[in-house]
Amino acid sequence: MNMINFINNLPKAELHLHIEGSLEPELVFALAKRNNIKLKYNSVEQLKAAYEFDCLQDFLDIYYQGASVLITEADFYDLTYSYLQKCAAQNIRHTEIMFDPQTHTERGIAFKTVINGISKACIDAKEKLNISSLLIMSYLRHLTEEDAFKTLEESLPYKHLITAVGLDSSEKGNPPSKFERVFKASVKEGYIPLAHAGEEGPSEYIWEALDILNIKRIDHGNNCLHDKNLIQEIIKRDLALTVCPLSNTALQVVDDLKNHPLKKMMDLGLKVTVNSDDPAYFGGQLNQNFIEIQKALELSKRQLYELAKNSFKYSLLSNNEKQIYLDELKTFYSKQDNYANK
Numbered sequence: 001m002n003m004i005n006f007i008n009n010l011p012k013a014e015l016h017l018h019i020e021g022s023l024e025p026e027l028v029f030a031l032a033k034r035n036n037i038k039l040k041y042n043s044v045e046q047l048k049a050a051y052e053f054d055c056l057q058d059f060l061d062i063y064y065q066g067a068s069v070l071i072t073e074a075d076f077y078d079l080t081y082s083y084l085q086k087c088a089a090q091n092i093r094h095t096e097i098m099f100d101p102q103t104h105t106e107r108g109i110a111f112k113t114v115i116n117g118i119s120k121a122c123i124d125a126k127e128k129l130n131i132s133s134l135l136i137m138s139y140l141r142h143l144t145e146e147d148a149f150k151t152l153e154e155s156l157p158y159k160h161l162i163t164a165v166g167l168d169s170s171e172k173g174n175p176p177s178k179f180e181r182v183f184k185a186s187v188k189e190g191y192i193p194l195a196h197a198g199e200e201g202p203s204e205y206i207w208e209a210l211d212i213l214n215i216k217r218i219d220h221g222n223n224c225l226h227d228k229n230l231i232q233e234i235i236k237r238d239l240a241l242t243v244c245p246l247s248n249t250a251l252q253v254v255d256d257l258k259n260h261p262l263k264k265m266m267d268l269g270l271k272v273t274v275n276s277d278d279p280a281y282f283g284g285q286l287n288q289n290f291i292e293i294q295k296a297l298e299l300s301k302r303q304l305y306e307l308a309k310n311s312f313k314y315s316l317l318s319n320n321e322k323q324i325y326l327d328e329l330k331t332f333y334s335k336q337d338n339y340a341n342k
């Protein structure tokens, strides 16, 4: 099997995906029309031309603008179902979807509208596409802790639909310690703590995410490489990094995929997964991330198998659920000609 077919057929999970970042330009226009919203761009091409970013903040400004076409429950449903159909086409068997309630509640959209649309699409995808999913409610770190507390309150009637909390948006100047109390309260409610850390922020922010927020997985984490003790601590705690190759080059966290630290991370013993982050904005779905990073770093099928294994092993599924997917993956891999030595 050639490399691209191998990647396309490899059973895998996606653990770092912002549903608002899966909003394709075509859907932006379709929803704007449905909701009678006037966009500042005249065409899909014009909008796409604006997707040039020097840093995270450049991207976030456009990402929040794009999300403003999401108004009704049907909009959130269509957005989510469209992403889940793409999962089916890529043999993504399980996905852990982040959503940013505050991006919508700040514009007057009810929490209920957001969560109902997203979760109904997930239920339908399980039934029709046989893809499992769970939800991560992410707090926007550029807003206050008080705002995050309000969001936590609003989420409580829907607690059964949400597995974890995350922390995203503008990292620099908004360290994890700013959210110590709301994370403590979130854990008390049964949510698993996760956070973006060390994407643009320093390694100290990763330490804070570990020691103050007690996170169970690190979103990005690139900047841990500047601190040997931190690397050892991440390994000791058996925390995975959700690495996003095309996001890293699009936001200039990494200058070129050939210089991407993914292989180095694996060689150091860090548990790495590959993810698309915001596929509509960064030039590729999950399989495209696999294809491009494989090529740039000349990863072997054995290494790709390892990355897929990590995606199930470090998911938030129960051990039984993980095992079913790991068995499926193993069966796939054992059928490859070069099993054992590549």
Ligand code: HPA
Pocket (backbone or CB within 6 Å): 018, 021, 056, 063, 168, 169, 170, 196, 199, 247, 277, 278
């Ligand atoms: O890559 C990201 N980093 C931080 N916040 C985000 N919100 C969507 N995508 C991102």
Ligand SMILES: [Zn+2]
Pocket (backbone or CB within 6 Å): 016, 018, 168, 196, 219, 277
């Ligand atoms: Zn992200």
